[in-house]
Amino acid sequence: MSPRLLSSLCCSLALGALLAPAPAAAQEAQASGSLGAGMFGSAAAASAEVGVDISGDSFAAGIGGQVRWVADEGVRTREWDEPSEWATVLRYLMYTRLPASDTDALRVALAVGALGDVDLGGGALVRGFTTGLELDHGHLGAQARVAHGALAFEGLVDDVVAPRVAGVHGSFTRVGARHLAGFGASLAADFSASRTRVLMDPDTGLERAELEQTVLPMAALDGRIGLHHSTPSRRLAGALRAELAAISSAAAGLHLGLDLDGQFGLTEIAASAGLSLGTAGYIPGWVGPLYERDRVQFGESPGAPTQLDLSERDLGHLGGLYELRAQHPGWGELAVSVAQRAGLPNLVAARVSAPIFDRAQAALWSAIETRGQARSFAFELRARLPHQLFVSAEAARLYRGAEAMDGAAPATAPDEALSAWWQATVSLGATLALTP
Secondary structure, eight states: TSSSHHHHHHHHGGGGGSOOOOOOOEEEEEEEEEEEEEEETEEEEEEEEEEEEEEOSSEEEEEEEEEETTTTTTEEEGGGGHHHHTTTTEEEEEEEEEOOSSSSEEEEEEESOOOOOOEETTSSEEEOOOOOBBBOOOEEEEEEEEEEETTTEEEESSSSOOSSSEEEEEEEEESSSSSSEEEEEEEEEEEEEEEEEEEEOOOTTTTTEEEEEEEEEEEEEEEEEEEEEEEETTTEEEEEEEEEEEETTTEEEEEEEEEEEEEEETTEEEEEEEEEETTTTTSSSSBOOTTTTTTTTTSSSSOOHHHHHTTOOOOOSSSEEEEEEEEETTTTTEEEEEEEEEOOOEEEEEEEEEEEEEEEEEEEEEEEESSSSSSEEEEEEEETTTTEEEEEEEEEEEEEEESSSSTOOTTTSOTTTTEEEEEEEEEEEEEEEEOO
């Protein structure tokens, strides 16, 4: 995720522009470059990065790239050896279209970049999905949302070059003077679900594991009813929701929940609580915050069962989800969720994204399992300095292919096994305005 954490979270949050008007801005363009030093695992590392950013009334885009040198392996070509990684030269692209008049009801939002904490529909299929957890594999994803009156459609894909996860959701919502009611449907596919197969090596006579990929189609139906009350200075709303989901033909689950949200001046606060009831192998939010790891191994140990392996066991039937979110324009957004999953560790996820505060900008993403010691996170801070200079600091605990690290995985682990990996960088750079 890092060093693109800020842009990935901003891309995902850009879809909220359907709910709030964007301020008009003159077209601006600037180039930037930076040099950094830090650690990549236990080895010293250095990096060089260049980019160009352009923004206007309804769009923003950035292109660029980074080259990293590591003491024990030289230039890291692993970060640029796949077509999907070359596509990430497009750092981000955001576009919004809001109604131009009272008779114009069309709203459009598009975000292209690394996915950061994204949901699909009610979240039974895709919840908190984040890409960039694998350091040796970059991905350029996309999200889009189109709304016209009571109808809305959204879609996502995690990699526009080689999709692993994709989904669409359509909904119809009727909002009255004091009530609201709506229903929707989601379709998604996991093109990279992996199942472990243990084989006998004919040369050595030893067992070895390999991952067999399969496609998992998923579908969900959702509905909600609620009440709302608005005054010039505040808005209060509450809704009951239900979602019925099926993960291929293997598992199904029912989600029931209560959502509360309010707007007080410019500040928005939302809270929700939900219960899930599923068949023995049902995992709510199949594509979640740690799915790039879970699809290969559910846990920190290389060679652990995959998420699909676990879904074929009796995990239990009950789960819960609790969420809290707060947002204030100019201050940023805070979101925290706790997912209780039957037969699996609880998952705590947090996201903080702050806009420019005078001269600084920061973002934090984290996903922590209460058992199994999983604690992935990424943090980035940027600060402006005089004379068009800036300094940035990044720190992350992500994952790297275990085959690239001697002794990191047992001999029986599959080639795709992952091991946790730390990295940290401090960079100094400069910007150059390309427009007057």
